[in-house]
Every structure is written in structure tokens, then in C-alpha cells.
Amino acid sequence: MTQPPYTLSLDLEDFRQHKVGNAMRETEPLNEGEVLFRVDKLALTANSISYGFAGKSGLIRYLDIFPADEGYANLPCWGYADVVSSKHPSLSVGDRVYGFLPIASHVVMKPGKVSPGGFTDMRTCRSVVPPFYNEYAMTASEPGYAPEFEEAIMLFRPLFGTSFLMQSYSEDHAFHGAKRIIVTSASAKTAMGFGYLMGKNYAGTIETIGLTSLKNRSFVESLNCYSQVLTYDEIDTILPGEQTIIFDVAGNQEVVEKLHRRFGESISYSGSVGKTHWDAGAFGAVTNLPGAKPQFWSAPDQIAVLRERIGSGEMMRQMSSAMADFLQAAQGWIQISESRGPNEIADKIVAMLDGSVNAQDGIILRP
Template identity: 70%
Template sequence: MTTSPYTLSLDLNDFRQAQVIDASDYVEASLLEGEIMVRVDRLALTANSISYGFAGKAGLIRYLDIYPATMGLANLPCWGYGDIIASNHPDIAMGTRVYGFLPIATHIRMQPDKVTAGGFTDVRVCRSVVPPFYNEYAFTHAEPGYRRELEDLIMLFRPLFGTSFLMQSYCDDNSFHGASRIIVTSASAKTAMGFGYLLKKHYGGRIETVGLTSDKNRDFVISLQCYDSVLSYEEVAEIKKGEQTLIFDVAGNANVVKALHMQLGDTIPYSGSVGKTHWDVGSFGQTGALPGAKPIFWSAPDQIAVLRERMGSGAMMRQMSAAMTDLMMAAQNWMALSESQGHEAITQKIRAMLDGHIGAHEGVILRP
């Protein structure tokens, strides 16, 4: 399928609305010295992708600034794969396939630096507004265990499982703040799945895990066997108070967080906001005064910095990749993949996700 170059930009005030921006001149212009051109092949659209948009809009982390857009519009970043179709960089060859943070667009220019056998960092000025982790690209031929047929699952779970891995690492580093129970909201989200999976695998019998989800997703979440118990949001009042309990809010639903704090009060030593899968409820990370520890924004980049300082980036990624292997084997039985090709189909899929019409079991792949 031949497609004219374009970028699909979202309305900053309503992500359901999109504009197709012609990118023909952008693609046809000569590369500057040291630049490369990447043809975006496939992207994963997840709840985390949408959370990047809301976090960027709220100014928590400037995800929406790394691919500058026309005033009033935003270019949503997603994790995915692309191929280098032109190179004016002496150390990067055409035809190389890369994995990393990409816009919903057919093409993107990059300025590689810190090139190694495993990948490079895009050092364009606009990329400096986010932590370095988001600017790093891996050469697929150098990825241990890489298999092209697993790309869709890798895109869906690798960045989200990375967050799951970092959440577990944070808990371990802080001795779970003395808690013996963890409650995770939006338990059907892939970030929450991975977190529950890791907790049950490494701390089963020591740390109790409770997954909160909607009634419609409850049976699916139970089938994952990632949590010790699964409750609907309407059943928060049934959670017994007594033991120290951590809260990780993946939903970003202030009403649910309030209900948990009112129910558990001063037995909450830590309450972290991780994402916002409930996009239509309140502002990202905003809660009023509540009993227990004050809800705060949990920062994955901060934990990345801790691990890099402790073990280095390479060792961190190796540990993360090893931890993800088992999850991906299990995830093949959890997920039903769908593919949307072209800007019209992609726009419809984004709207469906924002409107809550994407099932928890569906893995959404975009093909610009």
C-alpha cells in the first residue's frame, strides 16, 4: 500500500479530533549532515499511549513536545518499529530496523548520537524535554532474542512491562513502605497486569495483591491469575482495613482514589498515581486532601535514574528483558491483536479507545 507522507496530529483540547498534516516537503527535503529518515512501520496504541498525551497536556512530563506540532495540535508518541530509509550519518546504514518512541506519522527525521552496536540516541533539541530513556532507539538485529513475528507483542508489552518492572523495583527499594498489601486500579491495563504478574511471581505469599477493575472486565482480569483477588470499583467498601496498604492508581480516577483513602485511611503509607486509563474522569493526578499518605505522581523516569546509577543502563535493560520473557509467553494467550492501517482507520481506533470501546483483551496495532 503506497501512502503519501503524513503526520496524524490530535486536537490538544479533544484527542478524539485529528488532522492529517501533509509531510511531503518534510520527507523530500535533503537530510542535513548526521541526520537519518525513518519510515514508521507499526505502532502499539495502548492506554499508556493515551496517558502520555494527558500527562503531556498537564505538564507533568513533556511527552507532547518531543514531536512539535502546529499550535493547538499535538503529536502523540507511541512505541513501535520503523526502518531507516535514508541516512546521512557515517555510522548508521540504510535498511536498519529500529525500535523506540515514534509519532503517529509515516516518517520522522532523527539526529543520532551515542551510536553503539545496539542503537543510538536522537539528540535533536526538541528531545531534550524528556528523560533520555525516551530518546533511545534499539537496532533490532542487536536485540537478544528478537523475533520479527513477536513484534506486536513486544510493542504492546515492552514499554508497559518496563513500567511494571520499575514499579516492582520501586517497591523493593522502599521495602514496600512497610506494607503487606498492594491495591492496583485499572487492573486490566497492561501496566497493571505486568505489575501484578511480577508481584505474584516474586512476592506471592508475602505481599497480597488486589486488582480493581470494572464489572465488564472482571472475568477477564480473574482469568489472568495475576492478582490474589479481583474486585469491582463498586466493591471498595468491602476491602478490610487493618494491614498497611499501598495504592498504585493506574486508572487516574480521583473518585476511586478518594474511596480507597476514605476506606483505608491512615493504613495507607504510600499512594502513587501511575497513569490515567479513565480519561473522562477528572484531571490527571488531581486529588484533594484525603486520609492517609497524600497521593503523589509516581515517576518512572526517577526510578530509571536510580537503577541506572546502581547498575548501568545495559544491566537494567537485560534484567527487564529477562523478566518480560515469561510474561510474553503467557500474554500470547491473553491478547487478540487488531491492526488499523491508514490515517482514517487510526483516527477511528483512537476515538474507540478514548470512548472505552476497546476490550481489555485487544492489542491495538497502528500502521501509518
């Protein structure tokens, strides 16, 4: 029996709980200018869960992009979808796009002006987040696109974009005078991409230390992304005194506090990038610690800086060039697995929240 159109929504109080609802809007006739997409595949990563916690905290309203019933939220993920019905003159059945999508079988969008490269969803609900998250790329005109690379692109592209922006931010601020960067959750794909870029562009100039769990240490060391890989209980082996930047991808307040107590006033910048440690304190929480005050690092802010300085097209060209290089290295790092249908997908979300997903697992959802 074919699964009817549905949306999988997470309980706002406990993301481990969910409900599967009928996607009634997606079964109604389209209005002029609207397009119905069939969601084909999504990438579930630590970043996906971070969107959920950031949205729940109100830092960026990720959970308002795809409206849900009261008390529930539709978690956005990056992935691919195909046009199955269109009342927009520039989009036809079969057109394939890449962008932010809900965990659902279908989604209705209202594209603005469509270019050969893509479009922006202009629905009112999308106005609560920076424009970047509302943009969709047409695969037919994407440079270097090939169907066989879709899984790697889904898993790494949005995360590598953040990695690229972290490096760009650091360069714009002359690395805050630091010669050492400490990255938490070094096994996370965002951290991996950043470590790769730093190793490629600043090896011998900026030391990049990746912090990870004992379980993931061997895997992280095998990537050759970092100057040094240490476990969290080895923080005290790092010599203090050197000017240091902290990029906290883990979102673990205990680790952040330990780093600030260890390095004190030599910390020239401390930015919260993500939350791979879901249960370790409030997302983006700030405490009275020695050194630069911990703050929420914003990728959209850096996007705005680059767009103003070099334009959106040049920013994407530079990012795409860097990513093509990275994907060559990263192809063999990840083991792809698929979860199909709402029940398997819900189980995989719980597994990720419970920490039972391995760092090398590349999770693809097939609604």
C-alpha cells in the same frame, strides 16, 4: 494511490479531533548526520493515551517530543521503523529500530553516537523528556528479537518496563511497610505486568488486589495475575486496618478518594501511575485525603535510581530477563488487530478514548 508522507496530529482541546498534515520536513533533503525513518508499526495502548494527558498537563512533556502545529499535538507511541535514507555514517537503508515514534508515515532523527545496540536521537526537541524516551534499539542486535514477536513486544515491552520499575520502587522502599497493594485499572497492561511480577516473586507475602470494571472482571480473573480481583463497587468489602499501598493506573479521582476514605491512615503510599479513565478528573490531581498524600509516581525517576546503582546495561538485562518470562505467559492474553492509514488510525484512537476497546484487544497501527 500511495499515501504521501503525513503526520496525524490530535487537537489539544479534544483528542477525539485530529488533522492529517503533510510531513513536509520528511520530504526535504537531509542535513549531515540526519536519518529518515519510515514508521512501520505502532502499538496503541492505554499508556499511549496516558502520555497524551500527562503531556497536556505538563507533568512530563511527552507532547513536545515530536513538534506539531499550534493547538495540536503528535502522540508518541512505541513501535518499529526502518531507515529509508541516511546521512549518518553508522546507519544504513534497511536498518530497523524500536523506540518512541509519532503517528506518522515518516520521521527524521539525528542519532548521536551509534553503538551496535542502538542510539539516542539528539534533536533539540527531544531534550524536554528523560533520556530513556529518546533511545532506540537496533533490532539486528537485540537479544531474543524475532519478527514474529514484534506485536507482543510493542504492546507489552514499554508497559512491562513500567511494571518492572513499580516493583523495583516498592522493593527499594521495603513496600512502605505494607503487606497489601491495591492496583486500579487491573485490565491495563501495566497493571497486568505488575500483578504478574508480584504473584511470581511475592505470592504469600504481599497481597495484590486488582480493581477493574464489571465488564472486564472475567478477563482479569482469567489472567491469574492478582491475589484477588474486585470491581470498583466492591471496595467496601476490603477490610481496613492493613498497611496498604495504592498504585492508581486508572487516574480516576473518585476511585482514589473512595480508597483513601476506606483505608485512611493505613495507606502508607499512594502513587498515580497512569490515566486509563481519561474523563475522570485531572491527571495527577491531589486532594486533601486521609493517609499518605497521593503523588505522581515517576518511572524515569526509578530508572535514574537503577542506572546509578547497577548501571544501564544491568538494568536492561534484568528487565529483559523478567519480560521474556512474562511474554511467555502473556502471549495468549491478547487478540491482535491492525488499523491502517490515517482514517482507520484516527477512528481507533476515538474508540479507545470512548472506552469501546476491549481489554484483550491488542491494537497495532500501520501508518
